[in-house]
Amino acid sequence: MVSRREFIEQHGATCSNWNWSWSFVNHEKRFVIFGIWQDGHAEKVGLILHKHWETSPKGRKNNGYGQAIEHIRLIEQEGYGLKTFPMVGAARNPDEGELSASQITYITPELTDARLIVLPDGWYASHADDDFETIPEAVDEEFWEGESFKVVVNGYERNPDARRKCIEHFGAHCQACRVDFGKTYGPLGQGYIHVHHIKPIHECGGAYQVDPATDLIPVCANCHAMIHRRAIPLTVQELRAIMQSQLTTIDPHEL
Incomplete structure (x- = not known):
């Protein structure tokens, strides 16, 4: 040893x-x-x-x-x-x-x-490559992912470089609700964010090239869960619209 x-x-x-x-x-x-x-x-x-x-x-x-x-x-x-x-x-x-x-x-x-x-x-x-994700969704300068490996169900490989490139492009805040864990929790929350795969990996038919700026998007854990509440995942734009509609129906006395 x-x-x-x-x-x-x-x-x-x-x-x-x-x-x-x-x-x-x-x-x-x-x-x-x-x-x-x-x-x-x-x-x-x-x-x-x-x-x-x-x-x-x-x-x-x-x-x-x-x-x-x-x-x-x-x-x-x-x-x-x-x-x-x-x-x-x-x-x-x-x-x-x-x-x-x-x-x-x-x-x-x-x-x-x-x-x-x-x-x-x-x-x-x-x-450094901790992706903080719990939802089973979601890269060499060309980003490929999706090779399945057998656990109990199929899991899908992800390249942490794609996550980093995505966050470099968008920033480490939720693109749906705009929450920034670093601003809210300080150093403890710095960099904490999920990265959502816009097209579910299991629908991609194996390894394929990923563009971190168009195929991936940072979202918080709550928004990520809401995106996947529907069998066909919501888009970030659809989720924003849902949240905006709720703002117009909230009773001011409930705030």
Whole structure:
């Protein structure tokens, strides 16, 4: 089994001290690596650095904290990328709380591109290609998708590049109701949006080329669900018209 140091060095990254470092950096390729603790179940957003980790429960300064803060600065101010890998640790000391230090039991030597999320208690990572979708709908500069693979029912492959291109074109807000989760929830909601496939993939007959600006469109989870309430999905324009008609029938006293 590859050691953590061997794994990190394979990716050209280094640190100040291999014994106490929590984070690592590759200055040549401009990215930072953090481990994410896998405590029982995977999260959409994983903790990489907590503000309480500056000192141990016994009041000792944690040497890795200052270096980690510098690596966070490289991401926030210098444009470095963020990559993460899963770690599993031994049981934490119950007398010191769930945020106490834990010895690494093993790591999964796989790097995943991630997005930094800053919350009041610390710094979190969300997978950069996380599409946040729950509706089974929805790309190499030519975007192809739709090859089916067998689960219990047919699922359809999606290329995360198409999602990114779609959001770059439209922005990360709902094209039906205009909600922007970043403006409403701050960093926690930044980039959270579904991407609706205008023509259902299962109707496309296999792999086909996708234009992210005409075949895909960002919508919020609520609007995405409403689009699929009908057997033949509503268009975004039809959904807008429905919402607009409701605005004209609402009793002002109900507001």
